[in-house]
Amino acid sequence: MSRRRAASLFAAGILLISLAAAAPVAAKSHLHVLLDGLNSPKGILAGGHSVFVGQGWAGPPGPVLEYHRTGRGHGTASPITDPIPLVDITATPDGAGWGIGANGVLYRQATAGATPEAVLDILAYQAVDIDPFDINVPPPPAEPNPGESNPNGIAPLPNNDVLIADAAGNDLLRVSPNGDAVTVARWQVETIPNHIPGLPPQVPAEAVPTTVAIGPGGWAYVGQLVGFPGTPGTAHIWRVNPLAEDALCDVNAPNANCSVWKSGFTSIFDIAFNPHNGTLYVYEIAEAGWPAFEAGFAPGGTFPPAVLLEVKGGSRTELARGELSQPGGVAVANDGAVFVTDGMFTGGRLIQIKGN
16 A cells, blocks of 8 residues: 555545444543644654644644643643654653654654654665565556555554554564564455445455554554455454564464454554553544545545544444544543544644543
8 A cells, every 4th residue: 555645544546435334332422622723643642641642644744742631621732842744653661752754764762852863764674574465456556566665553562662553564563772673463465345336246455554552461453444445344453462573464364473353343543442441442534434535635525524432342332423533543541531633634633532
């Protein structure tokens, strides 16, 4: 999946998808906008008393902002880095801040106030770390491009390494503070149902892993977008051994290092766990998937609502239904407070999700 434009992660082509997965239960909830007027705020990290927001994923550079929570729904914001376009951010137990640049470079800030240093050129690593399952799929410009890269998600490990979900490389990387990198897992192509006229009823699709989070048991949990045709309800969340090397993620061949954990999602863009009770929050691009989202870029087009799901065991509840658009990221603070960013292309916001 190529980096054709700022919105290329949602894949190419402007196609309306009419087939949707069964809708989850909707919960009464409301939004509290903490910050608005942000510049494409995708990366988000929630700490004890602060929420950190990276900017510039699909626009001009912006600083990382620290929103300091001073009370119920109140706080102050201040920039903590020089402006840089960032895709996602995190922090490791040693106190270092990490960020994936929109240029495909992984940065590390050793201490607060230090200058971020380039740790790894992810694009260069992926250019020779060939995706063996890259496929030639419509629409044009056709692939394959097995050395392409689009690093989109980052998560910390207890040993101060980080994991990188690469949406175009269809793999998960582990990177140490000194820049040593290994490929933890690779995703096999999956045959999924198709409903696009003129194509077979079943077509091969790339996984497009967009996000990674550390969850129960210290495992890595990876959410996927699913490539063309992006059929709703075909996205999985995978459970991956973060210390593995070259593990195979194949829906038809689960193994000790990688297997499907939960299914039935649509165009996942980010996930986050509540650190205390294991509740999972899944942020999806749109109910009808990324092709419906792509229609927002057409002349006169509008972006559909994003979907934020709260997943507890076997139940799935949609929060703030119809109130979010153009999703960025989701994060959960130590006290269980849930934060999201949205408005990636039409005025970004940092929002706290509150239930009744």
